Amino acid sequence: MHEGAIAESIVDILKQVKEENKLNRIVKVRLKIGKMSGVMVDALLFALEALRTEEDVVESTEFEVTETDVKARCNLCNRVYEYTDISDIVMLCEQCGMPLDIIEGKEMKIIDVEGE
Amino acid sequence: MKRVIIEKKILERNDESAKKIREILKNRGVFALNFMASPGAGKTTIIEKTIEALKDNYRISYIDGDLDTDRDASRIKKLGIDVVQINTSGACHLDADMVLRALEQVSLDCDILIIENVGNLVCPATFDVGANKNVVILSVPEGDDKVKKYPVMFNVADVVLLNKIDLLKFLNFDVERVKKELKEINPDADFIEVSAKEGYGLDRWFEYVRNLIENSSLL
Numbered sequence: 001m002h003e004g005a006i007a008e009s010i011v012d013i014l015k016q017v018k019e020e021n022k023l024n025r026i027v028k029v030r031l032k033i034g035k036m037s038g039v040m041v042d043a044l045l046f047a048l049e050a051l052r053t054e055e056d057v058v059e060s061t062e063f064e065v066t067e068t069d070v071k072a073r074c075n076l077c078n079r080v081y082e083y084t085d086i087s088d089i090v091m092l093c094e095q096c097g098m099p100l101d102i103i104e105g106k107e108m109k110i111i112d113v114e115g116e
Numbered sequence: 117m118k119r120v121i122i123e124k125k126i127l128e129r130n131d132e133s134a135k136k137i138r139e140i141l142k143n144r145g146v147f148a149l150n151f152m153a154s155p156g157a158g159k160t161t162i163i164e165k166t167i168e169a170l171k172d173n174y175r176i177s178y179i180d181g182d183l184d185t186d187r188d189a190s191r192i193k194k195l196g197i198d199v200v201q202i203n204t205s206g207a208c209h210l211d212a213d214m215v216l217r218a219l220e221q222v223s224l225d226c227d228i229l230i231i232e233n234v235g236n237l238v239c240p241a242t243f244d245v246g247a248n249k250n251v252v253i254l255s256v257p258e259g260d261d262k263v264k265k266y267p268v269m270f271n272v273a274d275v276v277l278l279n280k281i282d283l284l285k286f287l288n289f290d291v292e293r294v295k296k297e298l299k300e301i302n303p304d305a306d307f308i309e310v311s312a313k314e315g316y317g318l319d320r321w322f323e324y325v326r327n328l329i330e331n332s333s334l335l
Contacts (some may be wrong), residue, residue, distance in 0.1 A: 001208065001239070002209050002238070005207060005209070005243075006126060009129065009130070013126065013128075017122060019119055021120050027117065036271065037242065037268070038238065038239070038241050038242035038268040048245065086267050086268075088265045089300065089301055090300040090302060091302060091303050092299070092303050108127060109122075109123060109208075110123070111123060112123075114117055114120075115117070115120065116118060
């Protein structure tokens with residue numbers, strides 16, 4: 001379960017944010033996780049929950065996760081294909097037969113942090 | 117309440133380390149292959165055969181990521197090349213920092229650096245380890261439905277080796293299905309059928325690696 005490593009990376013970034021912004025407590029963190037990132041949101045939340053007792057910085061932090069669908073674009077005709085289920089992905093343009101580029105859905109980001 | 121907008125990549129640190137690895141390897145003229153597959157797909161056997169076939173013409177170093185033990189590393193060491201073992205102590209994947217530390221120990225007086233990732237078809241796909249090419253091995257006994265079951269891994273592959281094709285005659289495995297689904301999830305990936313045990317297809321694979329190395333040095 002590599003979500004443990006991802007959760008640790010999040011905590012490391014939050015420690016830095018807390019220090020840089022002189023926050024006493026991190027109240028809420030919004031995350032954006034693409035469906036093609038390879039991260040299972042439930043497993044990530046579980047890992048973050050487990051870190052609460054070890055890491056003061058996330059002791060009482062609320063995590064909100066937005067999962068993004070996969071969007072892929074044809075570079076020839078610019079058509080964008082959207083996939084909700086990643087097992088449906090076809091990375092070829094129906095019209096041009098060209099390989100598509102994933103433009104969204106691979107990201108793993110911290111969008112913003114609320115603190116006091 | 118204070119709101120801080122950061123829009124920060126969670127794996128930024130890993131990506132930075134992967135970039136450093138690429139720079140180090142480029143400066144040393146080393147081409148790195150990252151092998152990923154399920155446990156038992158035949159990573160170490162294919163790597164052994166590849167080293168045997170190429171070691172007279174190329175200098176090869178090897179980094180092995182394993183949860184525990186140095187069994188794979190000892191197998192490769194017998195071939196007389198420089199080996200560094202990373203025990204991930206439980207982690208299911210290699211990350212760029214682990215590889216960066218291993219680069220301090222492994223000989224970079226080489227043409228090819230082989231990185232054998234932890235046996236796992238899920239986790240290693242998420243972590244860029246700074247290699248030039250990702251080699252994903254699928255083996256016939258695992259079943260012909262794996263490409264769409266593990267789309268993230270097959271999407272990051274530059275080349276997919278289908279191993280143990282000597283077992284096709286015993287199992288219900290549709291090679292065309294794998295090819296079709298790979299084309300859908302990753303149209304740019306190359307596909308080579310091999311049997312590391314019987315030797316079938318290996319010459320094509322060795323030729324493929326030679327071409328990668330020769331073309332990379334032209335860049």
